[in-house]
Amino acid sequence: MLRKACPVVALGCLVALLLVSGLPVYAQSSAASRALITQKIDESALVRLAGNTRPEVQYSRDLGLVSDSLQLSHMYLQMKMSPDQEADVAAFVTRLHDPAAAEYHKWLSVPEIENRFGPAPEDLRAVSTWLESHGFTINVVYRANGVIDFSGPASAIREAFHTEIHNIEVKGAVHIANIRDPQIPAALFPAVVGVTSMNDFRPHTNIKPRMQFDSGSPIWPFLLVPGDLATIYDFNPVYQAGISGRGQTIMVVEDSDIYSADDWNNFRAAFGLNTRFPSGSLQQTHPQPSNSPANGGPCADPLVNPDDGEAAVDMEWASAAAPGATIVVASCADTNTNFGGFIAIQNVLTNFPPPPGVISISYGQSESEDGASFNIYIDSLYRLGVLRGVSIYVSAGDADGDTTDQFGPAAVAGLNVSGFTVSQYDVSVGGTDFTDTFNNQNATYWSPINGPFFNSALSYIPEMPWDDSCANVPLTKFAGFATPYGADGFCNSKFGENFLIVAGGSGGASSCFTGTPAIFGVVGGTCNGYPKPPFQYLAAGIPFDGVRDIPDITMFAANGLWGHYYVFCYSDPNFGGSPCVAGHPELWAGAGGTSFGAPIMAGVQALINQAVDTQFQGDPNFVYYPLDLLQNVELPLSACNSNLGANVNPRCIFHDVTFGDNDVNCLPLTNPITGAVIGTFNCFLDGATNGVLSLSNNTYEPTYTAKLGYDLTSGIGSADVFHLVKNWPGSKLH
Numbered sequence: 001m002l003r004k005a006c007p008v009v010a011l012g013c014l015v016a017l018l019l020v021s022g023l024p025v026y027a028q029s030s031a032a033s034r035a036l037i038t039q040k041i042d043e044s045a046l047v048r049l050a051g052n053t054r055p056e057v058q059y060s061r062d063l064g065l066v067s068d069s070l071q072l073s074h075m076y077l078q079m080k081m082s083p084d085q086e087a088d089v090a091a092f093v094t095r096l097h098d099p100a101a102a103e104y105h106k107w108l109s110v111p112e113i114e115n116r117f118g119p120a121p122e123d124l125r126a127v128s129t130w131l132e133s134h135g136f137t138i139n140v141v142y143r144a145n146g147v148i149d150f151s152g153p154a155s156a157i158r159e160a161f162h163t164e165i166h167n168i169e170v171k172g173a174v175h176i177a178n179i180r181d182p183q184i185p186a187a188l189f190p191a192v193v194g195v196t197s198m199n200d201f202r203p204h205t206n207i208k209p210r211m212q213f214d215s216g217s218p219i220w221p222f223l224l225v226p227g228d229l230a231t232i233y234d235f236n237p238v239y240q241a242g243i244s245g246r247g248q249t250i251m252v253v254e255d256s257d258i259y260s261a262d263d264w265n266n267f268r269a270a271f272g273l274n275t276r277f278p279s280g281s282l283q284q285t286h287p288q289p290s291n292s293p294a295n296g297g298p299c300a301d302p303l304v305n306p307d308d309g310e311a312a313v314d315m316e317w318a319s320a321a322a323p324g325a326t327i328v329v330a331s332c333a334d335t336n337t338n339f340g341g342f343i344a345i346q347n348v349l350t351n352f353p354p355p356p357g358v359i360s361i362s363y364g365q366s367e368s369e370d371g372a373s374f375n376i377y378i379d380s381l382y383r384l385g386v387l388r389g390v391s392i393y394v395s396a397g398d399a400d401g402d403t404t405d406q407f408g409p410a411a412v413a414g415l416n417v418s419g420f421t422v423s424q425y426d427v428s429v430g431g432t433d434f435t436d437t438f439n440n441q442n443a444t445y446w447s448p449i450n451g452p453f454f455n456s457a458l459s460y461i462p463e464m465p466w467d468d469s470c471a472n473v474p475l476t477k478f479a480g481f482a483t484p485y486g487a488d489g490f491c492n493s494k495f496g497e498n499f500l501i502v503a504g505g506s507g508g509a510s511s512c513f514t515g516t517p518a519i520f521g522v523v524g525g526t527c528n529g530y531p532k533p534p535f536q537y538l539a540a541g542i543p544f545d546g547v548r549d550i551p552d553i554t555m556f557a558a559n560g561l562w563g564h565y566y567v568f569c570y571s572d573p574n575f576g577g578s579p580c581v582a583g584h585p586e587l588w589a590g591a592g593g594t595s596f597g598a599p600i601m602a603g604v605q606a607l608i609n610q611a612v613d614t615q616f617q618g619d620p621n622f623v624y625y626p627l628d629l630l631q632n633v634e635l636p637l638s639a640c641n642s643n644l645g646a647n648v649n650p651r652c653i654f655h656d657v658t659f660g661d662n663d664v665n666c667l668p669l670t671n672p673i674t675g676a677v678i679g680t681f682n683c684f685l686d687g688a689t690n691g692v693l694s695l696s697n698n699t700y701e702p703t704y705t706a707k708l709g710y711d712l713t714s715g716i717g718s719a720d721v722f723h724l725v726k727n728w729p730g731s732k733l734h
Helices: 011-021 056-060 083-096 110-117 120-135 154-161 227-232 234-242 261-270 309-322 339-348 372-387 473-478 534-538 592-611 620-633 642-647 721-727
Strands: 046-048 063-064 071-079 138-144 147-154 165-170 175-179 183-185 192-196 222-224 249-254 279-283 326-331 358-361 391-395 425-432 461-465 551-555 565-566 589-592 676-679 692-693
Touching: 056 175, 056 249, 071 120, 071 372, 083 110, 083 372, 083 721, 110 372, 120 138, 120 147, 120 620, 138 165, 147 154, 165 227, 192 372, 222 227, 222 620, 227 234, 227 309, 234 721, 249 309, 249 339, 249 592, 261 309, 309 326, 309 565, 309 589, 309 592, 339 372, 358 592, 372 391, 391 592, 425 592, 534 620, 551 592, 589 592, 592 721, 620 721
Parallel strands: 222 565, 249 326, 249 358, 279 326, 358 391, 391 425, 425 551
Antiparallel strands: 046 183, 063 165, 071 147, 071 192, 138 147, 165 175, 425 461, 565 589
16 A cells, blocks of 8 residues: 555645646635526627537538427526636635635535526526527426526527528438527527537547457457456455445446346356346436426437447446346437437436436547537536546547547548547546557466456556557558558558558647637637646656547457457347347457446445545545555556566556557548548648648647656556555555
């Protein structure tokens, strides 16, 4: 156990460190809600809500107006906080996580949040009345985070918001979207951020199906099962101490129902979880708001749809990490303007019973695609969760440095990150692969004989960033090439053409949280990043870029490039599932992606919560970063270098990933309709057809490279779960 350099591990030191470093620590205050709308509404005096048009509209095929009668369902209008409230909530969140503060872990109820941080009732009435005057229906008012759920016809959008909803064709798919930024009366602007969505574009899951191996493959797959996870990341001593997540609840958020509860039961039975941890259970819910009016709540049953594979991954691997916990699958149907997963979270966090202590989200979409209002809504939603004590884990994404082009053949939009994970109120979970195959050390880390539950890992295995692209330097060297770029480089070779893909653990700097991109999906224009949260200043090696960097931590996420991927039971034949044949998990569905890391780390949080005998810990980053700081004070940076594998210092809490990169191949951006080149963004071509993503178009500055300390491929590293749980403030594990 690390020596306690500061009282209560490092949390009491956090505020002191901030004071010494000159970072803002707000004085205690309480700003009651006050009206921000002070003028009479004049429909002729308008203000544009910038950054609220999907970037695809710029280069789409316009198919014309939708029908005036088309109903747009459950749009969210996000209200603003006053400047005093913004300062108050920032200070209060810090004190909630400061052991020296009187408010430490005194989480708030919904009424307390509404009264202290919610919009003034008169502002809510004014905006609601204005919406109703234009023919909209108010479905639910969520005062706690200032959201008005409303619905209405396309004709009302044109009349009230002075924009039109069109059918547009993007990459062969037809969508609906507003074709320009909405406008509202200037009198309302002091109280209104914007409408989160007037389109039907939806986020993507962060799952990448496993690569296929044939008899001639030079790499033989080593599948990851729960017993391997427990060995590699040191879960077993925690389980042996009686800590399995029992009494804890983990909510995984979906926009699909699960295909079958039998998948979850078969997964647990096959890997010995049912017999060892019988308290584990599964529930499914479609959460409605507490104050749902007579016309019904917004959470419709989504039934089973193509995202049910995500639900299977989340429920099974959350249970693999915390096998004694209750897993709740909370799912709502998408509407034609809203993501069902956020409808579920919105309702859970604003209900008056206590929410679950841990939430996992495995969906994503780039900041520059979300739009400013949507990004701000996500941040306010996660903040609401933290105020209630909830720990929120979000997958960083599966697109290396370019979330806009996830799973595409090349990065064309340049550097950008997922708006679903850049809030300071969530833990962003990145993705790694193992280096044993690269180093010809399979026999060192894997037994030739499986254990009783198909596990074969022998110890912690060295890690590198997960990256399937030819731009990845370890893959380039393994294939016998000197460089990934250039005419003679790997990405422009016949062999390298098999690895032209944007797939790998995402990381990078927030760059378009607010503002408007000038070009479709590309950071620029008036874009600005999310400000760097104070806890990130504690990390050794953190970029001094002034913005939120992701990921925070990392977890194995590979889909088989080097022979390793996750197994899960997913038997839905309609959307790519396969039978879960008893005794043969190698025939089951297999995949990788940061979709696995988020529920696994949510499971780790459930173990922590049981160890400290609580349901709620709020934002874990307020502990992760100080623990990393303590580790770097107590031990040399080199002592926890992941490259040491089983020989890392036995006191390490985090494994520092220092080898490899998550660079990706790239091309110039072209107009999807005309084919004309729009520009080259963060793409070093060096005169060849395929380039590599780079900080510069003119020189090779790969994005991004693992190094000692924090880096944009793996954050502060992956966890040794036993030492993380043992060193958590208040832990009863010794």
